[in-house]
Structures are given as structure tokens and as C-alpha cells.
Amino acid sequence: xxxxxxTELESAATDSExxxxxxxxxxxxxxxxxxxxxxxxxxxxxxxxxxVTDLDALLVNRFIPAQSWLTEFKxxxxxxxxxxxxxxxxxxxxxxxxxYTVLFPIIVLAWKFPVFIFKREKWMLSLAMADVxxxxxxxxxxxxxxxxxxxxxxxxxxxxxxxxxxxxxTVVMLATLSVVYYQRFRVIFKPSGLYQMHxxxxxxxxxxxxxxxxxxxxxxxxxxDRLDEEQIQKRVAxxxxxxxxxxxxxxxxxxxxxxQNSGLNIMLYGMTILFMIILTTLSFSAINFAxxxxxxxxxxxxxxxxxxxxxxxxxxxxxxxxxRDLGPIGMLSQxxxxxxxxxxxxxxxxxxxxxxxxxxQRYTEELNEVISGMETEGHEMxxxxxxxxxxxSIEEAMAELQNAKASFxxxxxxxxxxx
Numbered sequence: 001x002x003x004x005x006x007t008e009l010e011s012a013a014t015d016s017e018x019x020x021x022x023x024x025x026x027x028x029x030x031x032x033x034x035x036x037x038x039x040x041x042x043x044x045x046x047x048x049x050x051x052v053t054d055l056d057a058l059l060v061n062r063f064i065p066a067q068s069w070l071t072e073f074k075x076x077x078x079x080x081x082x083x084x085x086x087x088x089x090x091x092x093x094x095x096x097x098x099x100y101t102v103l104f105p106i107i108v109l110a111w112k113f114p115v116f117i118f119k120r121e122k123w124m125l126s127l128a129m130a131d132v133x134x135x136x137x138x139x140x141x142x143x144x145x146x147x148x149x150x151x152x153x154x155x156x157x158x159x160x161x162x163x164x165x166x167x168x169x170t171v172v173m174l175a176t177l178s179v180v181y182y183q184r185f186r187v188i189f190k191p192s193g194l195y196q197m198h199x200x201x202x203x204x205x206x207x208x209x210x211x212x213x214x215x216x217x218x219x220x221x222x223x224x225d226r227l228d229e230e231q232i233q234k235r236v237a238x239x240x241x242x243x244x245x246x247x248x249x250x251x252x253x254x255x256x257x258x259x260q261n262s263g264l265n266i267m268l269y270g271m272t273i274l275f276m277i278i279l280t281t282l283s284f285s286a287i288n289f290a291x292x293x294x295x296x297x298x299x300x301x302x303x304x305x306x307x308x309x310x311x312x313x314x315x316x317x318x319x320x321x322x323x324r325d326l327g328p329i330g331m332l333s334q335x336x337x338x339x340x341x342x343x344x345x346x347x348x349x350x351x352x353x354x355x356x357x358x359x360x361q362r363y364t365e366e367l368n369e370v371i372s373g374m375e376t377e378g379h380e381m382x383x384x385x386x387x388x389x390x391x392x393s394i395e396e397a398m399a400e401l402q403n404a405k406a407s408f409x410x411x412x413x414x415x416x417x418x419x
Contacts, residue, residue: 035097039104050158142183150176150283157286158307166290174339177283181346184276185353214238215388235389236404242385243397244408249378251415253371260367273351277318280347284340285314291333298330318344 049056056071085094100107149172156169215238219231289310292299299305302325305313313326317340328334382394391397398416401409 035100036104038097039101042101043104139183146176146179154282154286157290160290161293163294166294170287170290173283173287177280177343180279181276181343181350184272184350232404236401236406239385239389239397240401240406240408240412242381242388243394243401244412246378246381246385246394247412247415247419249374249381250419253374253378254419256367256371256374260364260371273347276347276350280340280343281311281315281318284317284336284343285310287336288314288333291336295330295332298328298333299326300329301326314340317341318347320344 056074060071082094153169153172153176156165157173160166160169215235219235285307288299289307292305292310301309305326309326313323316323317337320341328337385391385394385397389397391400398409398412401412
């Protein structure tokens, strides 16, 4: 009887542990979803408040107008909520969630989105994203400095009231925009470093690792059927690395050729143009807004304009269009309008150059060179495997790895399926 009770208790404990194991992933997924929702809500609120409207006042006036005083003490209310979370949840979880929320845009762009693409084997899009990421980090210092200058001057143009702050903000913003345009023109006529890096990295790997790829002299002269278990494992462990190298070279070359034929580089050009349009519109909306705060008489307007009015005005001005609600009538505002027109012409020049001239032809030639180089590296490694391991083909090497259940055998066969 006691033994039966003990068995039932053990069974109940095992079931409980099993339920806990099954529940843990669900809790983790829910926690991740909640954290992402919180971070997305925070950034949506921040962007809406900065660029569209005062969301706090809008919601309070819409639903609880009698409590409009709450918006005046929102900082202290948020501080109290944050302090309560620290007391209830503890310091580490709250700080971890806070850091995640602050870095959420970077996490999405640098981790979540690439992982999402990779898991779904969207290789063409992965290569496009890798091109963008490499270009960004290659000019990391330039990008960080320009972004910092732009954001600081942009914030001053929107928030400051003193001309002593508004003038430097407009000058810095105009200067940073000019530098960005100059850099875009330079990139058009400069080869991409990402694809040349493919050849350089794989060539150096093959050259420097040839000794480690070589078969041990003690078993090199022996046929496979004369090797003992330990020697076979040693042969397989050495063989799988050059085979993997060969397959990766062929895989990358194949995907680069597919990428070239897919036309995704045209999509990247379109994204570049879209980014330039948004940046130019936001820059001149802030510049015009700052000029308006310096002297309202430089503009004619049918109603008291807000910042969104200047976004609409700058976007239309970029398209050589005018709006009835706002227009430049002073020398300074008209000069700003003419400068924006010059940037519009520059944007058209970038568009024409990207799509119809040297860049596209040079890009194709460069990519063909890289594909040929990758295929050459793969063939060189295949010849090395055949000579060093006395095999008839790379397929024989793969079969040997599969029969020996090598650790990379499944991965090698997986990437070989698309070749």
C-alpha cells in the first residue's frame, strides 16, 4: 500500500514537472510579447507626441476633460509609476525592460528583423539587408556624428524659442543635409565593399586554413577500410571543415546570382530615395518652422500653423507645389524655399543616376566579379579535398560525412539542396 502511494506521488510529481516544462515556454512567449508591446507603444507615443500632436492632452480632453490638470503633472505621475514598479518587480527586471524599451528600434532592425528573415530562408532579402547593414557600419562614425548633429538641431528647431538657438539649429541642419547629399553622390560612384569582402574573407580563410584542412600524415597514406574507429573519426572531423567551406562558397555564389537576377538592388535604390525624401522633408519643415518662430511676418497663412502644417508645406515644396494655407512672402523664407528646390533637383539627379546610369552597370559588373571569385574559391577547395582525401568528387565526401554522422552533415546537405 505504501509503495503504491509512493508511486502515485512520484507520478504526480513527474506530471507536475512536465506541466511546468510545458508551461515555461508559454510564459516566456507571453513575457516577450508583453515586452515588445510595451516598447512599441512607448515609441509610437513618443513619435506621435513629437511629430503629430500632443497625445496626452488629446486623450484627456477627449475622455476625461474635467481632469485636464493631470497633463500638467504627467512627469510626476510617470515617476511614481516607475518607482512603484521598482518596488514591486525589483530593480533588475525593471532596468532590463527599460533598457530593452529604449533600444527597441535598434533591436528590431539589428536582431528581430534579420532573425525573422533568416528563419524563413528569405536569402535574397537577407543579402539586401546585409548590404544595408554593412554600408551603415562601414561608415559608422560618420553616421553617428551626422545623426547626432541632425537630431540635436532638429530638437532645437522644434523646441527652442530664442533666435540665438534657432539660427544655429537651422544652419547645422542645412549643413548636415548637404553632407548627406554629398555622401550619397559619393556612394553612387564608389564600389560597394560588402561583396569584395566576400572574396577577401573566403580567400584568406582558404589560404590560411589549408594546413588545418590537411589530413594527418599518419592516416593519409592508408585507405579508409584500413582505418580504425579513432582514425575514422579523426578523418571525418578534418574532412567536414573543407567540405563545409566548399558548400558555403557555392551556396553564397548561387544566392548572389539569384540576388542579382531578382532586382532587389532596385528596391534598395528605391528605399534610398524614400529615405532622402523623408529626411529632406523633415529637415526643411524644421528649418521653416524655426524661421517662422523667428519672424512670423516671413510667411502668409490662413490660420495659426502648427508643425504638421510645415511638414505638409515642405513636402509640397519638395514636389515644386504650393499650398493655400502657408506660403513664403519674406526674403529669408523665399530663400529657404529656393534652397529646398535645389535639393529637389539634386534628389532627381540621384534618382536618375541610380537607376539609369553608371551605378547599375558598375553594380552588375562588380557582383559578377564577386560571384566568379566565390565559385573559384569553392572549386579550389573541391580540388584540394579530392587530392588530399583521395576521393572522386565532393559528393563522395558528403556521403562519407553522412555515413559517419558528422556534426555538420545535416547542415551541409541542407545548403546543398538549393545548389
